[in-house]
Every structure is written in structure tokens, then in C-alpha cells.
Amino acid sequence: MTLIAHVMPFQQFKQHLASGVVALSTWLMATGALASEAELPKGHFLLPDAGNMVGEVYTVTASEEDTLLDIAREHNVGYEEIRMANPDTSIWVPGEGTEVTIPSQFILPDEPRTGIVINVAELRMYYYPEVEDGEAPRVETYPIGIGRDAYNTPLGITETTMRLENPAWYPPESIRREAAERGDAPPAVVPPGPDNPLGQYAILLDIPGYLIHERTNQTVSACAPAVAVFACTLRISSRCSGACRWAHR
Numbered sequence: 001m002t003l004i005a006h007v008m009p010f011q012q013f014k015q016h017l018a019s020g021v022v023a024l025s026t027w028l029m030a031t032g033a034l035a036s037e038a039e040l041p042k043g044h045f046l047l048p049d050a051g052n053m054v055g056e057v058y059t060v061t062a063s064e065e066d067t068l069l070d071i072a073r074e075h076n077v078g079y080e081e082i083r084m085a086n087p088d089t090s091i092w093v094p095g096e097g098t099e100v101t102i103p104s105q106f107i108l109p110d111e112p113r114t115g116i117v118i119n120v121a122e123l124r125m126y127y128y129p130e131v132e133d134g135e136a137p138r139v140e141t142y143p144i145g146i147g148r149d150a151y152n153t154p155l156g157i158t159e160t161t162m163r164l165e166n167p168a169w170y171p172p173e174s175i176r177r178e179a180a181e182r183g184d185a186p187p188a189v190v191p192p193g194p195d196n197p198l199g200q201y202a203i204l205l206d207i208p209g210y211l212i213h214e215r216t217n218q219t220v221s222a223c224a225p226a227v228a229v230f231a232c233t234l235r236i237s238s239r240c241s242g243a244c245r246w247a248h249r
Contacts, residue, residue: 001116043076055105064096078143166192
């Protein structure tokens with residue numbers, strides 16, 4: 001698993017669009033080779049024969065009930081990505097019939113295409129699953145959040161060590177201290193359930209105190225256990241890099 005800090009050129013492209021997005025996927029397709037990219041879930045792409053670009057920018061039409069976040073969730077893009085691509089559209093009430101740009105084209109990080117690569121600057125996770133003989137190699141990408149100020153996501157190469165289901169949360173001392181200063185100290189342990197910010201699944205990393213985990217507010221994080229606040233692709237928690245839970249488990 002590689003965590004890098006390259007500033008991706010395509011981020012600049014998305015900013016130009018605006019002016020003129022964990023879960024690490026633990027779901028692997030069990031069928032044979034896929035005939036075309038159209039059959040893949042949102043955010044899953046066949047690796048290009050040449051070059052490093054996947055996906056495309058396209059538009060969809062909002063319904064009366066949609067928020068911009070609903071649309072981002074459906075199309076596997078993050079908060080900042082959907083906001084920058086649609087700067088004049090209301091986050092909460094885009095309006096029925098509004099054309100919404102989906103910035104779903106990405107430049108693959110300049111790293112080996114294996115395992116998990118997190119581009120911290122781009123706020124994206126790339127997962128290269130192993131494939132069977134005859135299967136086309138592919139990449140799954142998900143929007144992430146990163147650690148808030150003073151809790152920057154570490155850079156380097158690590159590996160996953162253990163997968164947990166319904167993990168308990170043991171708030172670290174730093175979080176307990178901050179909560180105590182607010183007069184709202186958390187318990188020593190939070191059992192599995194709706195109040196547990198680790199969610200239903202967690203994958204431990206070989207970096208002490210860091211893990212990939214689901215969150216109860218529809219995100220998945222690669223982070224130290226921490227108090228979660230809403231927003232995919234924002235600075236969201238203590239020492240955290242998080243990917244949205246709308247990615248497949």
C-alpha cells in the first residue's frame with residue numbers, strides 16, 4: 001500500500017472545469033473476464049493499454065429529490081470534486097432538470113499498479129485487485145478524506161495486516177483529551193454499533209495506530225481511530241485518510 005503526495009495534473013483540469021470524492025473496496029467480482037468497461041461499477045476501470053488516463057467527464061440530469069451529494073455518491077466522486085465541477089449549482093437543491101457535470105476522469109498515479117495507492121494531494125484511493133488468468137487488469141478508485149490540520153496522513157509504503165468485522169473503537173489519548181476540553185469526554189471503548197465511528201469493517205495497517213475503516217456517516221477511512229465529522233474529500237478527522245462508503249464493500 002503506497003501513500004503519495006503528488007499533485008495530479010488532472011486536478012488542475014477539474015478546477016478549470018469548475019471555473020469555465022476507504023472504502024477501500026473489499027468487493028471483488030467473482031465472474032470471468034468482463035467484456036467492456038461499461039459493465040464495471042462506477043469508479044472501476046480497465047487499465048489502459050497505453051498511457052495513464054482512465055474514465056471520462058460526463059453529465060447527468062438532476063431530479064427534484066437529488067442533492068449534489070446524492071449525485072456524487074451515485075457516481076463515486078467526492079464532495080470537492082463534485083463541487084469544483086459544478087461551482088454554480090446548489091449543493092442541497094440543484095433543481096430538477098439541472099445538468100450536473102461528473103468529473104470521472106483520472107490520471108493514474110505514477111506508482112506500481114499493484115495493491116492500494118493513496119494519492120493524498122488528489123484526495124483519491126486507487127486499488128489494483130489481483131485478477132485471474134484471462135481477466136483484464138483493472139483499477140478501482142474512490143474519493144477520500146485526509147487528516148485534519150496537525151494530523152496529516154503519513155506518506156510511505158505499508159501493508160494491511162488484519163481484517164476486522166464490527167470492531168470496537170478505543171479513542172486515542174489525543175481525542176480523549178480534546179473531547180475532555182470540550183466537556184464531552186468519550187468512553188474508554190465504544191462497542192460496535194451506530195455510535196461507533198469505525199463502522200462495520202476495518203483493516204489494520206502496518207503503520208501503528210492506522211487502519212482502513214468504514215464510518216457510520218457513509219464514509220470509509222484509512223486512519224487512526226478518531227472522531228468523525230461529515231465530508232468525503234475534506235479534512236475529516238484525527239490522522240485520517242478516508243474513502244467514501246458508497247464504494248462497494
